[in-house]
Amino acid sequence: MTIWNDLRKIEELKGDEFGLYRYLLEKFGKRGDKAFFYVREGHVKRYRDFFVVVGNEEYIVDEKFCTCRDFQINLKAKKPCSHIIAVEVAKNLGKYDVIDRYYIDFTSISARRGWRFGAGLR
Numbered sequence: 001m002t003i004w005n006d007l008r009k010i011e012e013l014k015g016d017e018f019g020l021y022r023y024l025l026e027k028f029g030k031r032g033d034k035a036f037f038y039v040r041e042g043h044v045k046r047y048r049d050f051f052v053v054v055g056n057e058e059y060i061v062d063e064k065f066c067t068c069r070d071f072q073i074n075l076k077a078k079k080p081c082s083h084i085i086a087v088e089v090a091k092n093l094g095k096y097d098v099i100d101r102y103y104i105d106f107t108s109i110s111a112r113r114g115w116r117f118g119a120g121l122r
């Protein structure tokens with residue numbers, strides 16, 4: 001069982017918010033706790049192209065990818081960050097805002113594609 005499978009198990013806890021919270025804490029620790037908070041407080045937005053989680057900044061989540069530093073640096077893109085978990089929880093509970101437009105952010109898209117730019121180009 002990988003941690004990504006643990007993420008998929010969120011689906012099974014549909015309708016059981018308390019059980020879901022406990023599961024998140026158990027499996028993902030403080031990231032799970034934060035994810036639950038994001039969903040409860042309405043920080044998850046679904047755009048036409050991506051999910052966006054609003055924290056200190058706005059983070060783009062696309063399946064197993066997030067634009068935050070925690071995901072890219074601490075987790076090395078191998079485990080879900082709180083934003084990815086939040087999107088799974090939001091989908092499960094149906095708790096997200098739907099925004100009927102595209103979220104176009106060049107930095108995020110280039111990061112997702114693994115493009116690297118020299119500091120001089122920014």
Ligand SMILES: [Zn+2]
Pocket residue numbers: 059066067068069070071081082083084
């Ligand atoms: Zn993230």
